[in-house]
Amino acid sequence: xxxxxxxxxxxxxxxTPPGHPERPDRLRALEAVFEHExxxxxxxxxxxxxxxxxxxxxHPERFLARVKAAIPEEGRARIDEDTSxxxxxxxxxxxxxGGALAAVDAVMDGETDNAFVMTRxxxxxxxxxxxxxxxxxNQAAIAARHAQKKYAVERVAIVDWDVHHGNGTQDIxxxxxxxxxxxxHQMPLYPGTxxxxxxxxxxxxxxxxxxxxxxxxxxxxxxxRILPALENARPDLIIISAGFDAHHRxxxxxxxxxxxxxxxxxxxxxxxxxxxxGNRVVSLLxxxxxxxxxxxSAGSHVLRLMRG
Ligand SMILES: [Zn+2]
Numbered sequence: 001x002x003x004x005x006x007x008x009x010x011x012x013x014x015x016t017p018p019g020h021p022e023r024p025d026r027l028r029a030l031e032a033v034f035e036h037e038x039x040x041x042x043x044x045x046x047x048x049x050x051x052x053x054x055x056x057x058x059h060p061e062r063f064l065a066r067v068k069a070a071i072p073e074e075g076r077a078r079i080d081e082d083t084s085x086x087x088x089x090x091x092x093x094x095x096x097x098g099g100a101l102a103a104v105d106a107v108m109d110g111e112t113d114n115a116f117v118m119t120r121x122x123x124x125x126x127x128x129x130x131x132x133x134x135x136x137x138n139q140a141a142i143a144a145r146h147a148q149k150k151y152a153v154e155r156v157a158i159v160d161w162d163v164h165h166g167n168g169t170q171d172i173x174x175x176x177x178x179x180x181x182x183x184x185h186q187m188p189l190y191p192g193t194x195x196x197x198x199x200x201x202x203x204x205x206x207x208x209x210x211x212x213x214x215x216x217x218x219x220x221x222x223x224x225r226i227l228p229a230l231e232n233a234r235p236d237l238i239i240i241s242a243g244f245d246a247h248h249r250x251x252x253x254x255x256x257x258x259x260x261x262x263x264x265x266x267x268x269x270x271x272x273x274x275x276x277x278g279n280r281v282v283s284l285l286x287x288x289x290x291x292x293x294x295x296x297s298a299g300s301h302v303l304r305l306m307r308g
Contacts, residue, residue, distance in 0.1 A: 001279065001308040004106050004115040005034060006047040006099040011119045014092035015076060016084045021252060021289035022120065022134040029291040030118050033299045041306060043112065047099030047119050054097055055137050057145035058172050063129050067093070067136055079131050093121055093136040096284075100143035100239075103282045107237070108151045114270075114281040114305045116242070116298075122286040124166035124241045125191060133164070133191055140241045140284055141172040144179050147237050157182065157235035159226060161265055162243020162286040163253040165194030169241065170204055177201040180233040182226045184209060184218060186246070186253045205229040211254040215261050218246065227268055234276045238269055244288030244297035252289055259296040266304040274308075281305065 012024040034042065055064050068090060070079050076086050096119040103115035123140055125133030144156040157180040158173075160166040165185040170193060173179040180203050185194050187208035194206045207221035230238075244262065246255040266283075273281050283305065288294035 001114060001306055002112045003042055003302065003306045004103065004112045005042045005044050005302070006103055006115060006117045006119070007031070007044070008047040008095045008099065008119060010088060010095055011092045013086070013088040014121055015086035017076060020084065022122070025291060026288065026294060027118060027120060029295045030298055033295045034302070038303060042302070045102070047095050047117060048102055049091060049094045050098035050101055052094065054101060054142060054146065057149065058138050058141040059128055067131055083132055083134055085136070089121070089136065092119070095119055096121060096123060097137050097139045097142050100139040100282065100284050101146050104143050104147050104237070107280045107282055108147060108153070113279040114283065116283045116285070116302050116305060118285050120285065122243070123284070124160055124162060124169050124243070124286050125164070126168040127171040135168060138168045138172060140239050141169050143239055143282060143284070148178060153236040154178065155180065155233055155235045156237050156239060157230055157233055158239045158241060159230070159269055160241035160243070160286070161246065162241055163246035163250065163255050164190055164243065164287060165206070166241055167191045167193040170198065170200070173203065174200045177203045179203065180229060180235065181205070182229055183207065184221050184226065186211060186255050189253060209255055212256065214256040215258060218255065218257055218261055219264065222265060222268060227272065230272045235272070236277050237280045237282065238273050240269065240281065240283040241286045242283045242298070242301060243286035244294045247288065247290060247293035247297050249290040249293035250288065252287070259300040262297045263300040263304045266301050270304070270308060
């Protein structure tokens with residue numbers, strides 16, 4: 001397998017308040033992991049900044065204008081209780097989008113089998129018309145629409161194993177059967193959505209887990225709900241909303257996964273991709289707030305992407 005790794009140092013300059021879990025050190029911890037010789041075969045690329053127009057693939061113009069207006073000239077400003085912006089946050093968010101679009105292009109054009117986009121802010125809580133939960137723009141959703149628009153891809157699957165439900169991605173595709181959204185997440189937990197009965201047009205597959213469920217429950221949810229949905233959808237492209245906050249060390253949740261679970265889940269998705277679309281997998285960093293847990297988990301995930 002060939003794997004592209006996208007990053008950009010401007011993502012370190014999206015600043016959140018002291019003590020905020022979604023902090024620049026997350027990317028520094030990942031950079032340190034990918035320096036190990038195991039990762040030497042990765043092709044490293046700078047995530048480009050997306051044009052503002054690409055945000056409109058998943059969000060209305062008034063939303064983009066509101067986010068831009070919220071960016072302060074100095075210091076920090078709050079969009080909501082959890083979501084802060086600093087002077088370079090718009091650039092960082094457009095890089096999160098741009099990295100996702102570049103990864104889709106590289107995978108669709110056959111330049112690489114798969115790609116991991118290591119940027120922040122994350123995106124899966126950003127609804128069509130609302131930035132929230134540390135997220136400004138929903139890069140997974142934008143990337144899916146980009147693949148459909150530019151490559152005439154019919155069926156895109158977004159698989160979200162972040163421990164929080166991706167309410168934003170669900171919101172954007174709730175009435176759009178062309179994108180299948182599958183999520184494992186802890187419930188009850190922020191943001192409160194993600195029940196089994198939220199099914200959209202038959203294209204939303206939620207697999208809620210309970211606090212203290214561990215690896216077995218997570219893998220059972222994958223085997224019983226997520227993988228059958230993907231088999232049925234036969235996706236032309238798989239986008240992973242790769243949050244690593246279901247790791248047992250994470251301070252925000254209690255699902256208690258280990259790094260090996262992310263290796264396993266990655267392998268299962270690659271197996272689907274090998275059968276239906278020639279290995280096309282684009283993985284986008286979402287959450288993961290314990291630096292060691294994040295590093296171990298993302299390391300296992302990317303090693304699997306590289307090795308198949
Ligand atoms: Zn999360």
